[in-house]
Amino acid sequence: MLNASRRLTSTVAGILLCAAAAVPALAHHGWSWTASGFFQIEGVITATYIGNPHATLDVDVEGTTWRVELAPPGPTTQAGFTEDVAPLGTEVIAIGNRSVDSEETRMKAVRIIIDGQQYDVYPSRAQEI
Numbered sequence: 001m002l003n004a005s006r007r008l009t010s011t012v013a014g015i016l017l018c019a020a021a022a023v024p025a026l027a028h029h030g031w032s033w034t035a036s037g038f039f040q041i042e043g044v045i046t047a048t049y050i051g052n053p054h055a056t057l058d059v060d061v062e063g064t065t066w067r068v069e070l071a072p073p074g075p076t077t078q079a080g081f082t083e084d085v086a087p088l089g090t091e092v093i094a095i096g097n098r099s100v101d102s103e104e105t106r107m108k109a110v111r112i113i114i115d116g117q118q119y120d121v122y123p124s125r126a127q128e129i
Contacts, residue, residue: 034097081119
């Protein structure tokens with residue numbers, strides 16, 4: 001009986017440890033950190049990253065750098081958005097939801113526009129624009 005109790009305690013402790021480790025990832029992903037309503041910025045790309053956990057752009061908007069988070073790499077590239085279409089110095093329009101923290105210059109983009117070409121990285125949300 002004592003061994004069964006120890007195994008149960010170890011199992012429960014392991015589950016709790018795994019759940020605790022997952023909390024930061026869950027908090028980071030999704031849309032909970034964004035404000036409602038669409039927001040738009042226009043600026044110049046200073047950095048592009050297409051990788052996990054999601055693609056990002058750094059955009060200079062009148063001297064302020066904005067971090068623009070896109071979808072994970074698969075959906076981002078399926079939308080046609082790659083590093084080749086967004087070289088440094090390219091003018092970009094990003095439409096999406098900004099951070100609920102008004103001091104933070106970060107947004108999660110739904111649509112990126114470069115030279116008139118639209119890249120809907122979250123097509124279901126882009127229908128609402």
